[in-house]
Amino acid sequence: MGRLVGADLRRMAGRTLLLQATFNYERQQGLGWAWALQPALERLYPDPDERRARLAEHTAYFNTQPTLASLALGAVAALEEQRAAGEGPDSVALARIKSVLGSSLAALGDRLFWFTLRPFAACLGVLIALGGSWWGAVALLVCYNLLHLGVRLLGVGWGYRAGTAVLGEPQRRRFERLTERIAVLGAALVGVTTAYLLAPEGTPRVLVFQAAFAAGLGLGLVGGLRPRPSPTEWALGIGVLCVVATWFR
Amino acid sequence: MNLQVLATVLLGGVAALDAVPVAQVLLSQPLVTATLLGAVWGQWHVALEVGVVLQILAASTLPVGARTPEDFAVGGVVGTGVALATAARLPYAMAQEAAALLGVFAGLLTATFGVALIKWQRRRNEGLSRWCEAAVRAGDEGAVGGAQRAGVVLAFAVGVGYCAVCLALGVGVLGPLAARQSLRLARAWTLAQPLWLGLGLAQLLLAFVRQRLTRAAVFGAALLVAWILLVMGGR
Secondary structure, three states, rough: OOOOOOHHHHHHHHHHHOOOOOOOOOOEEEHHHHHHHHHHHHHOOHHHHHHHHHHHHHOOOEEOOOHHHHHHHHHHHHHHHHOOOOOOOOOOHHHHHHHHEEEEEEEEHHHHHHHHHHHHHHHHHHHHHHOOOOOHHHHHHHHHHHHHHHHHHHHHHHHHHHHHHOHHHHHHHHHHHHHHHHHHHHHHHHHHHHHHOOOOHHOOOHHHHHHHHHHHHHHHHHHHHOOOOHHHHHHHHHHHHHHHHHHOO | HHHHHHHHHHHHHHHHHOOOOOOOOOOHHHHHHHHHHHHHOOHHHHHHHHHHHHHHHOOOOOOOOOOOOHHHHHHHHHHHHHHHHHHOOOOOHHHHHHHHHHHOOOOOOOOHHHHHHHHHHHHHHHHHHHHHHHHOOOOOOOOOHHHHHHHHHHHHHHHHHHHHHHHHHHHHHHHHHHHHHHHHHHHHHHHHHHHHHHHHHHHHHHHHHHHOOOHHHHHHHHHHHHHHHHHHHHH
16 A cells, blocks of 8 residues: 655646546536546555445545635545555545535635636726737636636645645635635726726716616616526627617617 | 638637636636637737627626536637628628627527537536446446546537537628628617626626625725726826
């Protein structure tokens, strides 16, 4: 039985980029998870039968926010290391730990990455692109990936060292503080973008633009509180109405 | 033009990969693909106009849990591609605005209908997962890597194929409309663009504020200060 080395963790980190390559409704990230964990299993279980059994176990259902999955992967690799030494949890306990880690990380990660950082990066990119610059796309990519790729690639090592304590109270609070700060900055950024749209280069837009923009904003604020119609359906409906309105003018 | 179309279709495949199966570095976001396509077609203005609208509408479409979100990855490429291909044939200003409007429509429709294709793909992957587990238990450890490769190839092929079909339909059906009705469509764009931007920004605002009064106050203060600075700076 061996111990995991830096090269194993780096291989696992690289493989997390394909965590969702075979994403599906039944097992969600299960297969990608097994593939990412495979380097650790190869190191820890020299007996092929045992290794295959462990690998097959890990193809079962797993789902979490993909960026923070790296943390869970590192923590589970540490548990597998203990298990291979005859000390760690059995299959049932490990599956339960995976499930708890997955749902806890999803709760944090969805809020941080999907609901906050991604809209923030998009808004920053749009604000810069409104000035006609291609730097908007660069800003979007850099702003999101500094944290996303950083956590995704370094998270495996972090999770491995921390084990199941990776989601302890200090870490949880750190993530929540970060989410809060980005959300406040995001609210300010939407304010600046709105001001820029209404008066680019300091010259207020024509009344039709301002009225239509205010109408869209109001509609979005009211409509956004309901799940249906979706924003895309709203956008399609608005577009059709505009064409009809101008067609028969 | 053929090379530009080819690059657009391939970018559709790359965007489909980034959206879910590979890395998710946001290369698939409409603003990024529109910027790349603007460089390929040499038409920054039209590309960014379409890209900004689609980006702001896509920003609140999130792949959370098992929900199947609209396919704004391929939608962004098709929308910008249709607008650029149409604008390339009609190089006068009014037709370019008409092309932008039709591009946003093409993007939204592609994103909406793409949901069915994503669902189909995920069902294919279910079979792949079951096969993989059985193969591993039977002694083939390489099956996991093989299944992963198959998932990536399938996503790329579906992205390229869907992008090509939607692009062809968009240019074939909407292109002639832009040539014949550019005045009306350009007028519709002047009305629809601010409505779309307002709608999208409202979604972003809701995402950030989440019923917290202090964040709403930050939005209001930032709007006011930025407005004053812009107007004063403009004078």
